[in-house]
Amino acid sequence: xxxxxxxxxxxxxxxxxxxxxxxxxxxxxxxxxxxxxxxxxxxxxxxxxxxxxxxxxxxxxxxxxxxxxxxxxxxxxxxxxxxxxxxxxxxxxxxxxxxxxxxxxxxxxxxxxxxxxxxxxxxxxxxxxxxxxxxxxxxxxxxxxxxxxxxxxxxxxxxxxxxxxxx
Amino acid sequence: xxxxxxxxxxxxxxxxxxxxxxxxxxxxxxxxxxxxxxxxxxxxxxxxxxxxxxxxxxxxxxxxxxxxxxxxxxxxxxxxxxxxxxxxxxxxxxxxxxxxxxxxxxxxxxxxxxxxxxxxxxxxxxxxxxxxxxxxxxxxxxxxxxxxxxxxxxxxxxxxxxxxxxxxxxxxxxxxxxxxxxxxxxxxxxxxxxxxxxxxxxxxxxxxxxxxxxxxxxxxxxxxxxxxxxxxxxxxxxxxxxxxxxxxxxxxxxxxxxxxxxxxxxxxxxxxxxxxxxxxxxxxxxxxxxxxxxxxxxxxxxxxxxxxxxxxxxxxxxxxxxxxxxxxxxxxxxxxxxxxxxxxxxxxxxxxxxxxxxxxxxxxxxxxxxxxxxxxxxxxxxxxxxxxxxxxxxxxxxxxxxxxxxxxxxxxxxxxxxxxxxxxxxxxxxxxxxxxxxx
Numbered sequence: 001x002x003x004x005x006x007x008x009x010x011x012x013x014x015x016x017x018x019x020x021x022x023x024x025x026x027x028x029x030x031x032x033x034x035x036x037x038x039x040x041x042x043x044x045x046x047x048x049x050x051x052x053x054x055x056x057x058x059x060x061x062x063x064x065x066x067x068x069x070x071x072x073x074x075x076x077x078x079x080x081x082x083x084x085x086x087x088x089x090x091x092x093x094x095x096x097x098x099x100x101x102x103x104x105x106x107x108x109x110x111x112x113x114x115x116x117x118x119x120x121x122x123x124x125x126x127x128x129x130x131x132x133x134x135x136x137x138x139x140x141x142x143x144x145x146x147x148x149x150x151x152x153x154x155x156x157x158x159x160x161x162x163x164x165x166x167x
Numbered sequence: 168x169x170x171x172x173x174x175x176x177x178x179x180x181x182x183x184x185x186x187x188x189x190x191x192x193x194x195x196x197x198x199x200x201x202x203x204x205x206x207x208x209x210x211x212x213x214x215x216x217x218x219x220x221x222x223x224x225x226x227x228x229x230x231x232x233x234x235x236x237x238x239x240x241x242x243x244x245x246x247x248x249x250x251x252x253x254x255x256x257x258x259x260x261x262x263x264x265x266x267x268x269x270x271x272x273x274x275x276x277x278x279x280x281x282x283x284x285x286x287x288x289x290x291x292x293x294x295x296x297x298x299x300x301x302x303x304x305x306x307x308x309x310x311x312x313x314x315x316x317x318x319x320x321x322x323x324x325x326x327x328x329x330x331x332x333x334x335x336x337x338x339x340x341x342x343x344x345x346x347x348x349x350x351x352x353x354x355x356x357x358x359x360x361x362x363x364x365x366x367x368x369x370x371x372x373x374x375x376x377x378x379x380x381x382x383x384x385x386x387x388x389x390x391x392x393x394x395x396x397x398x399x400x401x402x403x404x405x406x407x408x409x410x411x412x413x414x415x416x417x418x419x420x421x422x423x424x425x426x427x428x429x430x431x432x433x434x435x436x437x438x439x440x441x442x443x444x445x446x447x448x449x450x451x452x453x454x455x456x457x458x459x460x461x462x463x464x465x466x467x468x469x470x471x472x473x474x475x476x477x478x479x480x481x482x483x484x485x486x487x488x489x490x491x492x493x494x495x496x497x498x499x500x501x502x503x504x505x506x507x508x509x510x511x512x513x514x515x516x517x518x519x520x521x522x523x524x525x526x527x528x529x530x531x532x533x534x535x536x537x538x539x540x541x542x543x544x545x546x547x548x549x550x551x552x553x554x555x556x557x558x559x560x561x562x563x564x565x566x567x568x569x570x571x572x573x574x575x576x577x578x579x580x581x582x583x584x585x586x587x588x589x590x591x592x593x594x595x596x597x598x599x600x601x602x603x604x605x606x
Binding site for chain 1: 464
């Protein structure tokens with residue numbers, strides 16, 4: 001209760017500060033922006049949509065690899081920051097493979113990829129009990145051409161926000 | 168008799184010729200056209216009554232289709248026939264069948280009484296004028312007429328080749344519809360030739376890789392119905408399924424029955440690592456068989472249950488290994504170029520069928536259990552997941568075509584690499600599992 005109380009007080013303070021420095025009619029309007037933040041939309045930094053689009057919900061892998069590239073690590077760092085700031089959410093990391101490979105092996109490979117992303121998030125401070133993994137192998141490609149252009153987008157681990165403890 | 172078997176023996180000899188492991192796709196052309204299929208005739212079975220006429224006609228056609236489908240036999244079209252067979256017991260006019268080069272002749276009669284169907288038949292060696300084996304009779308119900316036809320064809324096949332048949336058998340598979348990125352998958356079962364398709368699940372959850380029990384009464388499969396891949400066992404007769412519980416929060420997949428049907432071996436993935444486990448179906452207890460940081464999957468028992476062949480990437484790429492059924496040291500058996508997966512032990516015990524990926528192409532192949540005499544039977548953009556016919560003579564597998572409109576189809580191929588043919592299904596099909604001969 002005490003902790004929650006402090007958070008509530010801090011939140012109220014932040015709100016007051018924000019209000020005093022901006023037009024009160026556009027509550028929480030971003031600096032320099034002239035549109036209102038629509039809660040839940042990609043413009044709301046606390047929304048899953050923002051996580052998905054601005055932070056980036058997916059990382060890509062090289063052929064047969066589950067090692068995180070520098071680009072993937074940057075995106076996962078952003079995911080970790082977001083998850084640490086938005087502690088109400090839990091996530092399931094979905095691992096995928098391209099169609100080059102057998103069904104069974106790709107299921108295992110997808111799990112390896114999902115786990116690589118999960119381990120990275122944990123190393124950046126996200127609690128392990130907030131992060132589940134599942135592999136779809138090659139069952140759910142997002143791009144369906146049979147060239148590397150599509151394959152590279154299908155070899156992915158997608159962090160899906162699966163729940164929020166607040167309404 | 169000698170003459171009758173001649174052309175088949177040519178085929179057998181050919182199959183035994185060692186082939187060259189490196190040039191997979193070329194092998195297909197090596198065998199093509201060399202074998203001469205044995206010409207046979209199946210004059211429409213004689214109906215005892217007018218009510219039996221349609222069954223007699225349909226049964227005769229299915230027998231012909233079964234034999235022709237093997238690639239080992241060639242049907243002589245009925246319009247070439249000189250003799251009419253109007254009575255099952257009348258003497259066969261061998262000269263008339265010799266004249267059109269029919270080496271094997273199948274005669275029969277069909278009786279229908281209410282819902283009871285009786286089929287009598289004889290197999291003849293035309294050139295020696297001898298009956299091959301003895302006349303036989305099968306009795307059943309009218310709605311089981313296709314099975315009776317398959318049973319007759321199995322008898323003909325066995326008598327002429329000396330090997331068991333495979334026509335009276337069923338195949339479980341995944342029926343597929345829709346585009347690649349939102350494919351609908353349903354578990355289905357059908358006769359080996361694509362007839363009598365029955366759906367066992369709806370398409371609400373992804374289902375993968377059904378596997379028949381040794382007696383054909385149950386299927387193992389993997390479903391996402393809980394949100395993550397888990398193994399289920401389904402009673403085929405009652406169409407009732409039950410989850411096989413493994414550790415919470417893990418993924419389990421790639422199950423296969425032990426030859427006694429009492430336990431299963433499967434893959435369990437947790438923490439980024441996939442290992443092989445065994446579950447006793449009586450107690451539900453699982454024990455670990457492998458414990459390595461690499462991926463171990465696609466296990467398959469030897470017919471005697473003493474060993475397991477599986478796929479592992481412990482060497483850096485997926486390769487095939489054999490270990491004792493209770494776990495322990497594994498021996499690598501695949502050494503060719505490329506990646507090997509989904510090994511399946513043949514019912515005869517002498518061969519392992521596998522999927523091979525090399526230079527952007529996929530192949531179905533076979534090798535001896537020590538890894539020698541590797542032969543590639545197919546080549547395409549994506550072939551995978553072989554399953555053996557009950558007699559170990561034919562392999563069925565999944566072929567997927569490339570691109571945005573890519574589609575999965577079931578194919579079968581003789582272990583010589585000849586007679587590649589699609590298996591007819593209502594929609595797309597994948598992950599076939601060939602069940603045992605029915606009783």
